Amino acid sequence: VICDSTVGSLYGQQVASAIAAFRPCQLITFPAGEWNKTREEWQSLSDALLAAGFGRDAAVVALGGGVTGDLAGFVAATYLRGVPYIQVPTTLLAMIDSSIGGKTGVDTPHGKNLIGAFHQPRAVVADVATLKSLPKIHLAAGVAEALKHGAIADEEYFRWIVDAREQIFQKETATLAEAVSRSVRIKSEVVAADEREAGIRSILNFGHTIAHAIEAVSGYEVLHGEAVATGMVVEARLGTRLGITDAGTTDVIREAVMAFDLPIDPPDRPIHTYLEAMQRDKKTRGGTVRFAFLERLGKVARENTENWTTGATPKAIEEALEP
Ligand SMILES: NC(=O)c1ccc[n+]([C@@H]2O[C@H](COP(=O)([O-])OP(=O)(O)OC[C@H]3O[C@@H](n4cnc5c(N)ncnc54)[C@H](O)[C@@H]3O)[C@@H](O)[C@H]2O)c1
Numbered sequence: 001v002i003c004d005s006t007v008g009s010l011y012g013q014q015v016a017s018a019i020a021a022f023r024p025c026q027l028i029t030f031p032a033g034e035w036n037k038t039r040e041e042w043q044s045l046s047d048a049l050l051a052a053g054f055g056r057d058a059a060v061v062a063l064g065g066g067v068t069g070d071l072a073g074f075v076a077a078t079y080l081r082g083v084p085y086i087q088v089p090t091t092l093l094a095m096i097d098s099s100i101g102g103k104t105g106v107d108t109p110h111g112k113n114l115i116g117a118f119h120q121p122r123a124v125v126a127d128v129a130t131l132k133s134l135p136k137i138h139l140a141a142g143v144a145e146a147l148k149h150g151a152i153a154d155e156e157y158f159r160w161i162v163d164a165r166e167q168i169f170q171k172e173t174a175t176l177a178e179a180v181s182r183s184v185r186i187k188s189e190v191v192a193a194d195e196r197e198a199g200i201r202s203i204l205n206f207g208h209t210i211a212h213a214i215e216a217v218s219g220y221e222v223l224h225g226e227a228v229a230t231g232m233v234v235e236a237r238l239g240t241r242l243g244i245t246d247a248g249t250t251d252v253i254r255e256a257v258m259a260f261d262l263p264i265d266p267p268d269r270p271i272h273t274y275l276e277a278m279q280r281d282k283k284t285r286g287g288t289v290r291f292a293f294l295e296r297l298g299k300v301a302r303e304n305t306e307n308w309t310t311g312a313t314p315k316a317i318e319e320a321l322e323p
């Protein structure tokens with residue numbers, strides 16, 4: 001069982017002893033936080049597995065948020081050329097998004113998730129009861145990805161999330177479970193259609209070209225979900241300026257983002273640092289920064305796109321970053 005130290009102190013022992021009833025099991029922890037989703041941490045976790053003498057009959061249980069899922073998943077993808085793993089997400093973000101789809105990896109000083117592998121978990125086990133201990137800011141960060149699912153695929157779901165604001169903040173079990181199941185359905189359908197992101201899977205990156213730049217520029221001080229919230233606002237505005245996204249979409253997204261106390265503006269840093277960070281984005285092709293734009297709320301733009309994404313000039317991006 002691999003988990004960060006925070007989740008380890010909350011649920012680590014419980015999960016490890018449950019597994020130990022069936023098979024030998026070891027609990028391995030690492031320091032919490034996005035800044036530990038690194039090659040160094042991948043190395044030390046892998047070394048811990050080697051030191052414990054785990055063979056190819058071992059399996060990894062990734063217990064925690066998206067950082068743990070991505071990192072422990074990447075350890076599983078590479079350990080002895082790959083061993084099975086199970087995702088046990090404990091943040092809303094991980095339950096509705098990062099535990100699904102098999103993307104694993106680590107960040108580098110050059111940018112987010114630049115080293116990694118596709119490695120599907122054998123199972124995902126999510127218990128919304130674990131969200132009771134999740135700090136409010138991380139709950140809101142998870143909502144950002146849920147809003148993204150609504151924005152790209154289901155306008156009614158988007159509006160349901162906004163209306164369910166109080167119940168979500170109260171951590172009502174039924175409401176959280178419904179959000180998890182609706183989001184998982186949307187994400188898994190897209191992933192099943194295009195596992196390796198040759199085309200339609202790119203629509204899950206709505207808001208993410210800007211988000212990844214915000215995360216990198218802020219030195220990962222801004223949470224992924226917070227950055228996605230801002231990224232959706234900026235990319236909706238950019239899409240409208242390019243004549244792709246219906247006017248009015250930005251306002252609806254901005255209000256939803258604000259309702260969950262998420263940021264609508266990027267941190268105040270020189271624009272050129274954002275443009276440089278975007279140059280290193282995985283979606284960049286031939287030096288052009290690419291985006292998955294909405295046509296309107298609930299529908300992603302397809303017409304006139306190149307495989308679901310569209311390039312934008314540095315000038316247009318700059319204008320969208322400065323409202
Ligand atoms: N693989 C994918 O497809 C995918 C998709 C979306 C996001 N991600 C990645 O996910 C990461 C963000 O995930 P995250 O927001 O879950 O961050 P995280 O894993 O850092 O968790 C957030 C914080 O909550 C704490 N925590 C976790 N569960 C808790 C609980 N039940 N109670 C109390 N505290 C708890 C953690 O210790 C951590 O401090 C980013 O690195 C992002 O790139 C990956």
Ligand SMILES: [Zn+2]
Binds near residue numbers: 097145208224228
């Ligand atoms: Zn994301």
